[in-house]
Amino acid sequence: MSKERASANQPSGRHQYIREQLRLHGRVSAGELAAVLGVSEDSIRRDLRELAADGACQRVYGGAIALTPNRHGFLQRRHENTERKARLAAAAVRLLKPGQFVFLDGGTTNLEIARALPEQLPLMVATNSIPIAAALFGQKQLSVLVLGGSLNHQSGDALGTTATRMLDTMRPDICFLGTCSVDGELGVGTVMADEAAFKRHLVEQCGHTVLAVTNEKLDTASPFIVAPLSDIGTLIIEADADPIRRAHLEAGGAPLLIAG
Numbered sequence: 001m002s003k004e005r006a007s008a009n010q011p012s013g014r015h016q017y018i019r020e021q022l023r024l025h026g027r028v029s030a031g032e033l034a035a036v037l038g039v040s041e042d043s044i045r046r047d048l049r050e051l052a053a054d055g056a057c058q059r060v061y062g063g064a065i066a067l068t069p070n071r072h073g074f075l076q077r078r079h080e081n082t083e084r085k086a087r088l089a090a091a092a093v094r095l096l097k098p099g100q101f102v103f104l105d106g107g108t109t110n111l112e113i114a115r116a117l118p119e120q121l122p123l124m125v126a127t128n129s130i131p132i133a134a135a136l137f138g139q140k141q142l143s144v145l146v147l148g149g150s151l152n153h154q155s156g157d158a159l160g161t162t163a164t165r166m167l168d169t170m171r172p173d174i175c176f177l178g179t180c181s182v183d184g185e186l187g188v189g190t191v192m193a194d195e196a197a198f199k200r201h202l203v204e205q206c207g208h209t210v211l212a213v214t215n216e217k218l219d220t221a222s223p224f225i226v227a228p229l230s231d232i233g234t235l236i237i238e239a240d241a242d243p244i245r246r247a248h249l250e251a252g253g254a255p256l257l258i259a260g
Helices: 011-025 030-037 041-053 082-093 108-116 130-136 161-168 193-205 243-252
Strands: 027-029 057-060 063-067 101-104 123-127 142-146 150-152 157-159 174-177 181-183 187-190 208-212 224-227 234-238 256-259
Touching: 011 027, 011 030, 011 041, 011 063, 027 030, 030 041, 030 063, 041 057, 041 063, 082 108, 082 208, 082 234, 082 256, 101 108, 108 130, 108 208, 123 130, 130 142, 157 161, 157 193, 161 193, 174 193, 181 243, 187 193, 193 224, 234 243, 243 256
Parallel strands: 101 123, 101 174, 123 142, 174 208, 208 234, 234 256
Antiparallel strands: 027 063, 057 063, 150 157, 181 187, 187 224
16 A cells, blocks of 8 residues: 555645645645545545645645745845846846836845846836845946835835835836746735735836746745736746646746746
8 A cells, every 4th residue: 555545544644745745746636636645535625724724725726736935034035045046137137128117026036136237238227125226226327216115124125005106107118026926827926915916006007027936936825916927928937947837837828938
């Protein structure tokens, strides 16, 4: 008897197996789990409800999806996966043209994009991120606009009505959106309601929305939805992204750009 089937009669064993599948693949199917573990789909659905209540996943039609791991503050995350974020940033800045009006949303990957802006490329750049604004200081080829508002100490972003009203006056040619999660079915998400509201408005205001994401955010969910994947003009992912997760993104309708 397989290890999976041997533990199938014990909910704790099934929960452990499901957690591992979520870690490996980002999502699970109730029907496939029932077949592998040799139990009813009703038992699996009950397991998924319990795991969702524990914060291990989010229920979706036919199964469940992992929750985003991106729940730490900006100050901690800016030191994580910097080389991978730099490769995404190198691909992102190649999309820019001289004289464009660019919006850099908050986030540690977008901080790397700010650092990667070519020294000889004249741009107008707006941002609501205090760390990104600081990174742009001294780059004389840039005209920099910094949005005001209530400072979120976890993200380092200015949010709220003041930031949103300032955004109302802007029509950026291209924006680099920050995100906590991305999924072909559920779209782009984030962990805070005020962030999600600002990001939704940003997508509406921009001519072309670009999203650069590291592998651990793929096929994950967040509490608050920003936009469907079809609203993203270019989705930049890592070259070693899991093929199954990449297929889910392609099904979501966003054009993919693979970072070298």
